[in-house]
Amino acid sequence: MDAILLQLLNGLDKGGAYALIALGLTLVFGTLGVVNFAHGALFMLGAFCAVTFNKLLGLEKVVVDETQTTAWGTALEIRTPYIESWFGEFGSFLLNYSVPVSIIVAIPVMLVIGIVMERGLIKHFYKRPHADQILVTFGLAIVLQEIIKHYFGANPIPQAAPAAVAGSADIGAWLGLGDGLVYPWWRLVYFGFSAAVIAAVFAFLQFTTYGMVVRAGMRDSETVGLLGINIQKRFTVVFGIAAVVAGLAGVMYTPILPPDYHMGMDFLVLSFVVVVVGGMGSLPGAVLAGFLLGVLQSFASMNAVMTIFPGINQIIIYLVAVVILLTMPRGLLGREGVMED
Amino acid sequence: MKEMLNREPFALAAFSLVILLMPIWLTPFGANYPDLLQKFAIFAIFAMGFNILFGLTGYLSFGHAAFLGVGSYAAVWSFKLFTMNVIPAIFFGVAFAGIFALAIGYVSLRRSGIYFSILTLAFAQMSYNLAYSVLTPITNGETGLQLTLQDPRIIDNAFTTPGAGLPETNLFGIDMSGYPGFYFCAVVLIICFFITRRIFNSPFGLTLRGIKSNQNRMGYTGLNTRPYTLTAFVISGMFAGLAGSLLAVTDPLAGAERMQWTASGEVVLMTILGGVGTLIGPMLGAWLIKYLENIFSSFNEITLEHFFSFLPEGLQSFAVELASLFVGEGWHLTLGVLFMLIVIFLPGGLMEGWRRLLRRFSGGGGGKSEPAAAVQPAE
Amino acid sequence: MVANSVLHVADVHKSFGGLKALSDVDLNVEEGTTHAIIGPNGAGKSTLLNVCVGRIRPDSGHVVFNGEVLDNHTPFEINQLGVSRVFQTPEIFSDLTLLDNVMIPAFASRDGAFSLRPFSKLRHEATIREEAEKTLADVGLEVMKDREAGSLSRGDKRRLELAMCLIQHPKLLLLDEPTAGMSRHDTNRTVDLLKTIKERGMTKVIIEHDMHVVFSLADKISVLAQGRIIASGTPDEIKGNPKVQEAYLGGAH
Amino acid sequence: MLTKTDATNLEVAELEIPRPDPKDSFFSVRDIHAYYGESYIVQGISLDLNEGEILALLGRNGAGKTSTLRTIARVDDPELKRGEIYLGGQSLHDKKSYQAAQMGIQLVPEDRRIIGGLTVEENLILSQVEEPLGWELERIYEHFPRLAERRSQIGTTLSGGEQQMLAVARALARDVKLLLLDEPYEGLAPVIVQEIEKIVRQIKEIGITTIIVEQNAVAALKLADKAVIVDMGEVVYSGAAQDVLDDEDLRNEYLAI
Amino acid sequence: APMSFVRGAYAQDFCNMPTGGSVTLGFNVPQSGPYADEGADELRAYQLATKHLNGEGDGGLLNTFSSKALKGNGILGKKVEFVTGDTQTKSDAARASAKRMIEKDGAIMITGGSSSGVAVAVQGLCQEMGVIFMAGLTHSNDTTGKDKRRYGFRHFFNAYQSGLALGPILAEELGKDRTAYHLTADYNWGWTQEESIKDATEGLGWQTANAVRTPLGAGDFSQYLTPVLNSGADVLILNHYGKDMVNSLTQAVQFGMREKQVNGKDFQIVVPLFSRLMAQGAGENIKGILGTTNWNWSLQDEGSKAFVKSFGQEYGFPPSQAAQTCYVQALLYADACERAGTFYPPEVIKALEGFEFDGMGNGATLYRGADHQCFKEVLVVKGNENPQSQFDLLEVVKIVPREQVTYDASIFGGDLGPADAKTC
Numbered sequence A: 001m002d003a004i005l006l007q008l009l010n011g012l013d014k015g016g017a018y019a020l021i022a023l024g025l026t027l028v029f030g031t032l033g034v035v036n037f038a039h040g041a042l043f044m045l046g047a048f049c050a051v052t053f054n055k056l057l058g059l060e061k062v063v064v065d066e067t068q069t070t071a072w073g074t075a076l077e078i079r080t081p082y083i084e085s086w087f088g089e090f091g092s093f094l095l096n097y098s099v100p101v102s103i104i105v106a107i108p109v110m111l112v113i114g115i116v117m118e119r120g121l122i123k124h125f126y127k128r129p130h131a132d133q134i135l136v137t138f139g140l141a142i143v144l145q146e147i148i149k150h151y152f153g154a155n156p157i158p159q160a161a162p163a164a165v166a167g168s169a170d171i172g173a174w175l176g177l178g179d180g181l182v183y184p185w186w187r188l189v190y191f192g193f194s195a196a197v198i199a200a201v202f203a204f205l206q207f208t209t210y211g212m213v214v215r216a217g218m219r220d221s222e223t224v225g226l227l228g229i230n231i232q233k234r235f236t237v238v239f240g241i242a243a244v245v246a247g248l249a250g251v252m253y254t255p256i257l258p259p260d261y262h263m264g265m266d267f268l269v270l271s272f273v274v275v276v277v278g279g280m281g282s283l284p285g286a287v288l289a290g291f292l293l294g295v296l297q298s299f300a301s302m303n304a305v306m307t308i309f310p311g312i313n314q315i316i317i318y319l320v321a322v323v324i325l326l327t328m329p330r331g332l333l334g335r336e337g338v339m340e341d
Numbered sequence B: 001m002k003e004m005l006n007r008e009p010f011a012l013a014a015f016s017l018v019i020l021l022m023p024i025w026l027t028p029f030g031a032n033y034p035d036l037l038q039k040f041a042i043f044a045i046f047a048m049g050f051n052i053l054f055g056l057t058g059y060l061s062f063g064h065a066a067f068l069g070v071g072s073y074a075a076v077w078s079f080k081l082f083t084m085n086v087i088p089a090i091f092f093g094v095a096f097a098g099i100f101a102l103a104i105g106y107v108s109l110r111r112s113g114i115y116f117s118i119l120t121l122a123f124a125q126m127s128y129n130l131a132y133s134v135l136t137p138i139t140n141g142e143t144g145l146q147l148t149l150q151d152p153r154i155i156d157n158a159f160t161t162p163g164a165g166l167p168e169t170n171l172f173g174i175d176m177s178g179y180p181g182f183y184f185c186a187v188v189l190i191i192c193f194f195i196t197r198r199i200f201n202s203p204f205g206l207t208l209r210g211i212k213s214n215q216n217r218m219g220y221t222g223l224n225t226r227p228y229t230l231t232a233f234v235i236s237g238m239f240a241g242l243a244g245s246l247l248a249v250t251d252p253l254a255g256a257e258r259m260q261w262t263a264s265g266e267v268v269l270m271t272i273l274g275g276v277g278t279l280i281g282p283m284l285g286a287w288l289i290k291y292l293e294n295i296f297s298s299f300n301e302i303t304l305e306h307f308f309s310f311l312p313e314g315l316q317s318f319a320v321e322l323a324s325l326f327v328g329e330g331w332h333l334t335l336g337v338l339f340m341l342i343v344i345f346l347p348g349g350l351m352e353g354w355r356r357l358l359r360r361f362s363g364g365g366g367g368k369s370e371p372a373a374a375v376q377p378a379e
Numbered sequence C: 001m002v003a004n005s006v007l008h009v010a011d012v013h014k015s016f017g018g019l020k021a022l023s024d025v026d027l028n029v030e031e032g033t034t035h036a037i038i039g040p041n042g043a044g045k046s047t048l049l050n051v052c053v054g055r056i057r058p059d060s061g062h063v064v065f066n067g068e069v070l071d072n073h074t075p076f077e078i079n080q081l082g083v084s085r086v087f088q089t090p091e092i093f094s095d096l097t098l099l100d101n102v103m104i105p106a107f108a109s110r111d112g113a114f115s116l117r118p119f120s121k122l123r124h125e126a127t128i129r130e131e132a133e134k135t136l137a138d139v140g141l142e143v144m145k146d147r148e149a150g151s152l153s154r155g156d157k158r159r160l161e162l163a164m165c166l167i168q169h170p171k172l173l174l175l176d177e178p179t180a181g182m183s184r185h186d187t188n189r190t191v192d193l194l195k196t197i198k199e200r201g202m203t204k205v206i207i208e209h210d211m212h213v214v215f216s217l218a219d220k221i222s223v224l225a226q227g228r229i230i231a232s233g234t235p236d237e238i239k240g241n242p243k244v245q246e247a248y249l250g251g252a253h
Numbered sequence D: 001m002l003t004k005t006d007a008t009n010l011e012v013a014e015l016e017i018p019r020p021d022p023k024d025s026f027f028s029v030r031d032i033h034a035y036y037g038e039s040y041i042v043q044g045i046s047l048d049l050n051e052g053e054i055l056a057l058l059g060r061n062g063a064g065k066t067s068t069l070r071t072i073a074r075v076d077d078p079e080l081k082r083g084e085i086y087l088g089g090q091s092l093h094d095k096k097s098y099q100a101a102q103m104g105i106q107l108v109p110e111d112r113r114i115i116g117g118l119t120v121e122e123n124l125i126l127s128q129v130e131e132p133l134g135w136e137l138e139r140i141y142e143h144f145p146r147l148a149e150r151r152s153q154i155g156t157t158l159s160g161g162e163q164q165m166l167a168v169a170r171a172l173a174r175d176v177k178l179l180l181l182d183e184p185y186e187g188l189a190p191v192i193v194q195e196i197e198k199i200v201r202q203i204k205e206i207g208i209t210t211i212i213v214e215q216n217a218v219a220a221l222k223l224a225d226k227a228v229i230v231d232m233g234e235v236v237y238s239g240a241a242q243d244v245l246d247d248e249d250l251r252n253e254y255l256a257i
Numbered sequence E: 001a002p003m004s005f006v007r008g009a010y011a012q013d014f015c016n017m018p019t020g021g022s023v024t025l026g027f028n029v030p031q032s033g034p035y036a037d038e039g040a041d042e043l044r045a046y047q048l049a050t051k052h053l054n055g056e057g058d059g060g061l062l063n064t065f066s067s068k069a070l071k072g073n074g075i076l077g078k079k080v081e082f083v084t085g086d087t088q089t090k091s092d093a094a095r096a097s098a099k100r101m102i103e104k105d106g107a108i109m110i111t112g113g114s115s116s117g118v119a120v121a122v123q124g125l126c127q128e129m130g131v132i133f134m135a136g137l138t139h140s141n142d143t144t145g146k147d148k149r150r151y152g153f154r155h156f157f158n159a160y161q162s163g164l165a166l167g168p169i170l171a172e173e174l175g176k177d178r179t180a181y182h183l184t185a186d187y188n189w190g191w192t193q194e195e196s197i198k199d200a201t202e203g204l205g206w207q208t209a210n211a212v213r214t215p216l217g218a219g220d221f222s223q224y225l226t227p228v229l230n231s232g233a234d235v236l237i238l239n240h241y242g243k244d245m246v247n248s249l250t251q252a253v254q255f256g257m258r259e260k261q262v263n264g265k266d267f268q269i270v271v272p273l274f275s276r277l278m279a280q281g282a283g284e285n286i287k288g289i290l291g292t293t294n295w296n297w298s299l300q301d302e303g304s305k306a307f308v309k310s311f312g313q314e315y316g317f318p319p320s321q322a323a324q325t326c327y328v329q330a331l332l333y334a335d336a337c338e339r340a341g342t343f344y345p346p347e348v349i350k351a352l353e354g355f356e357f358d359g360m361g362n363g364a365t366l367y368r369g370a371d372h373q374c375f376k377e378v379l380v381v382k383g384n385e386n387p388q389s390q391f392d393l394l395e396v397v398k399i400v401p402r403e404q405v406t407y408d409a410s411i412f413g414g415d416l417g418p419a420d421a422k423t424c
């Protein structure tokens, strides 16, 4: 029972991450009609926003101590973070909360990145075949990745969650199921965060006229233009939002997964699967699929299940994808006519 | 002139000449060594076959590497169980890939567009994951399936006594490593080119193009699209299996990573880079990517210093610094930049560039000439 | 059922949600005749054709073609039986040349629903090619035969689609507003063309809002309104029918 | 930007330069040339219209009528490479389609272009996102009861004629100064044609300037004040509509009626 | 035939016999992919080795190496040159770049790599082509076990040795009454690692609660971690490497496993194979975690000190274990050629087989002839609780003597195959 509850939590948490990444993807994919292979790279850039912010906070004053030497014979350097020497208490507070605080930095940065990307590149590809979109965004993803690799190396860079939420929450006690049932605080925070972001994006696109215009523009941008609407500008905004959502997903994921330059590619395929299983052009579909796949993946990894079906944990996502796509022609909630040809 | 170029024997002869003379004309590019030449031929087959599906029907498969992998495994098993002769290996490689493609295609082709792509991707990823772990007894997992001294090799062992080391793949006694391996692959490539050309120029090919253009219309035109797309899928799967078995022929090892999505993605990129739906574009794309992967990655600072040694000292180190971003460990960056440049400036891939060149040299088309240049103020 | 009926629509019902697009539609098309269907917009005319070619399955009722009940036939099977259709919004192969556009249906009617023929050379399909060129000439598009179909003007796309149907020599040709958007000149040409086809004995069902076209082609006219056939008869009978006047023709005629 | 142009315009008016100025007439197209990629389609067309006039733009299939309208509406394709367009003294040739629409140009396209996935009502709301607004929804529904019935149906599942109504209604939902109608009667039953004709007359009474492209030349000419016939992308006749109706040779040569 | 365009018309005794004044070595390291940083460090080590072999720099380990055959004048008087390639940590790519170095650049020896799959694949290739392969970082038992090759040599230790070394220390530090839970990367290396550690710990009297296979590159391991705490186990053993290990360890710590008490004992995590780069990736979480490593820069023997000094002065930071093993491999090959007096591979192989040496770190070392595996001291380490610098991540708990990690060559099977020279 406990095990199932915990796996459910795992699944929801994982699902939150999938949904959040897929959400941005499906925005540009299902809404603007662009197959964006650079979406994973945006996720990665978000994570590196947190890394950079942390590095900036952690910039150190280097004092060379000539009296001591290192094992390889050079003078020893003594380092103290500037921020601590300047702000004292508040400095160490900032350092401690660097991951959540870096959201404030990441939002404008990702927005600018998204807008520049759309204005400079993607915009010219709205009318081009999907094949061209794939090639150009894949190229872009590689370039972004290599730039990050050049500056940060290939090794993962760990980011700590704030000390206050670094430990585990005693869920068992809350639910009256006795102790032994603990779950990391940060993962609960992540789940709450993804739910909030998803809800916000939803409300914006599904229930506002702005969202309706964007949906219309994706179907037929020429006609929408003829109705006096500057659809290009709105596309840019939507792309910016997608970049921000991906970036935030990346920022908040860093304490769970130490980021490295390749993490975007690792998530790319999975997020495509999530989007398509959810159904093209459907935001709720992407979210639903994200949670569904997350939960099923968790349950498939339970020992009891794995002893019955060896290796099921390796293929569960794809297996579910196949079954869903074969039983439901357009995924869970897909709209007719979107990316079917 | 154009008529002559289009004539079948001429086209074939020209193509064969170019392929067979690769060891010579690739010398200035530093690409004239057997392994890379073999890869050029093999991946050209892979991409050409992929294009039969993607280029003609518009169905974008994201799982073609699975067939490549199946072809390789089948070929290596043929070497292990039966004989080092490559003919049975290729036969099994193509046959198994074909059967596999038939099964996956039959199911996946129930959907179109992105849904089809993801179905193929899912099947390929399942194959990859299983090959990497659970199916290790068949695939030898991460290490990859290799020849061993304990292999039964029943046909060979019935006629000859095995030597001390591992035997080499052969075509009735001719070793298939090195240059002979390349020429063998080249001949297979030429045959594949011939087949592809025939498919492109046949009613079958035209029908496939019709499916790409307007699948809906096809039905009301009295054509059953499913068997057409399935045939195209199986043919291209068999090309992939052939390429996979040739990989095993020239180098008898089959690894699971050949089936990973990145490998499927690579052939997609090759095809788009060269020019979707063109006859030789995918081949050019394959060459470009393989060239970058093998040659650009090999440049290191020392090679660069040599290269820029004609420059004065300061300039030289600057040039080396700058260039080293794009070669050696930076070769991926070159690849990414190249993808972007080509697709931005040559929509339609390398073949588009070729067409533009031709047009420039043949002095532009006829028709009405342009009025004076635009006098439009910008926005 | 009439003895020489080619197409028999029996008691067909179709609704979309709450909307009854077709109710209780009964229709007989006799061999060799041209049967026009007219009616106000949204009456269900196109829906009726959709039912005939298998694009839409009726909720109840049957379509019988040449004695064969088309309940479970897919569109391609229906076409193979000899039914071709021109759509209201042209359905063509936009990125192929006009010649290719016409050759594909030609292959379909010669080789059946599926034929591999991977090794037969296209260039050698001389007879088919000739026929395709001739058909394009019939509709007046021969000079453009190597253009991409997507770049045609709208009237030309219509004519191309007509050519695609004609080359199949169907037993039954269904035309959904074949002259809409055509200039007077081209409309007249098309009418002439359709008349010659009639002489060849092809049966046609035609939907048209252009009364000039209807009255110069039709042997029989059925009027559809709100999913029901409200009148059926010879052109003269229809012209005189007050119900039709009110529902469809308005004061103009 | 707008105010500045207005100011210069005023100055021009005050100076009263004698040379013919395109800005004098309400709507003016000066020698436009437009291309689809490399094919040269609109080959120097000029038009002039006063406020409240209706112009019938006639010609055979493929003559370039649609292309001309699209160029005026400033759609990307075909690309305008040379020539000038003015509406109410403001230049249009340097604008994008959405800017042209905000200045009061409305194109009712030949294939109607109802937006998929949106209901009838949403299609109408869409044209009221940006100022300036025209008819309110109630008024539209009053004139097109058919649309009122179908308001929550997905727009693309309407029958052809219903779609045509929606396309016209969508244009009226905006404050139109120049209405471009591309074959508005196509596919419509005679009763509806009369209905739309009525609307066009009403539009005329309100004083909206209109260019109408129509294969049913007689119907169009009866409505129109002026007529222009194009062939192969060039103007071959320009004059009063009544003259075309009267001149049989002209009709025979270009219109086959 | 075009062969004559490409290859000299002269007869060749063996593949890529050096004929001019120089000899070319092929350094095949991961330059892209997850191990790119490790590969970069390996390449640094190789460049340093080349310098030292050619008599430049401070001579490095040439000074401490027990064999004095190397003179700093290249190998057999020929200047050492090198070519590089990118393995991408993929077997196919690694073989392709090795082939390029052999077929095009005329490399006489291939060395490097940062994973066992690649090592086995390239080693097989080198056997076929008759080119000696000096493996870089590869820890799987198979490399010198069932997939061993006559032309392949490994200086690095293996999973089995990790088990042998770690077992007693675990008993010492954690007690004999423990229950272990394994999370194992679901591929070849993971399995051999799991098996070796399981053998070792069960030999001590530990129980094994469960051994669960996780897919390679799972990213999020939460679904495998949650069952651990309720399984009755009090030790978690992570048979993961690279990114997998960084992630699973980070997440295990997040799940509160370091603070837990199970069966009245502190819950513990063990990572059998450590590297400094991995420790860096796991950050704070590595503190106090036990594991083994091949070599660490804090070692105080003469060889290690000399290497750290040369490397640190050249690049400004200390070398990783991957760098050390690669550097040593390059020198050992050169030395074997000198001692054999020829580049002729069968002779060089003979010179390496059974070779005993010292002064390269890890004490006295044997290149065992039976399986081409090196036997030397193995380090049991622990994540440093109070690092003095950003490189000071591992603390050596114990140096396990060579005898204790020596095992019978026959237990893994395999066959070295013939040593005959090939022309290529």
Ligand SMILES: Nc1ncnc2c1ncn2[C@@H]1O[C@H](COP(=O)(O)OP(=O)(O)OP(=O)(O)O)[C@@H](O)[C@H]1O
Residues within 6 Å of the ligand: C016, C019, C021, C039, C040, C041, C042, C043, C044, C045, C046, C047, C048, C088, D157, D158, D159, D160, D161, D162, D187
């Ligand atoms: N897929 C559908 N879903 C919902 N309603 C539909 C669908 N297809 C058609 N309709 C409705 O059914 C009715 C009949 O449509 P149909 O297209 O048959 O009309 P029509 O007679 O061809 O009209 P027109 O002359 O204008 O083309 C219309 O009111 C239309 O809105």
Ligand SMILES: Nc1ncnc2c1ncn2[C@@H]1O[C@H](COP(=O)(O)OP(=O)(O)OP(=O)(O)O)[C@@H](O)[C@H]1O
Residues within 6 Å of the ligand: C150, C151, C152, C153, C154, C155, C156, C181, C183, D036, D039, D041, D059, D060, D061, D062, D063, D064, D065, D066, D067, D068, D077, D110
């Ligand atoms: N997208 C396009 N690309 C290339 N050529 C085009 C394109 N659209 C139209 N054309 C060509 O431009 C010419 C004019 O087309 P246009 O649509 O303006 O004609 P039209 O007068 O509106 O004809 P219709 O009465 O048939 O609608 C035609 O020859 C047509 O083939």
Ligand SMILES: [Mg+2]
Residues within 6 Å of the ligand: C045, C046, C047, C088, C176, D159, D160
């Ligand atoms: Mg209709």
Ligand SMILES: [Mg+2]
Residues within 6 Å of the ligand: C153, C154, D065, D066, D067, D110, D182
């Ligand atoms: Mg038109």
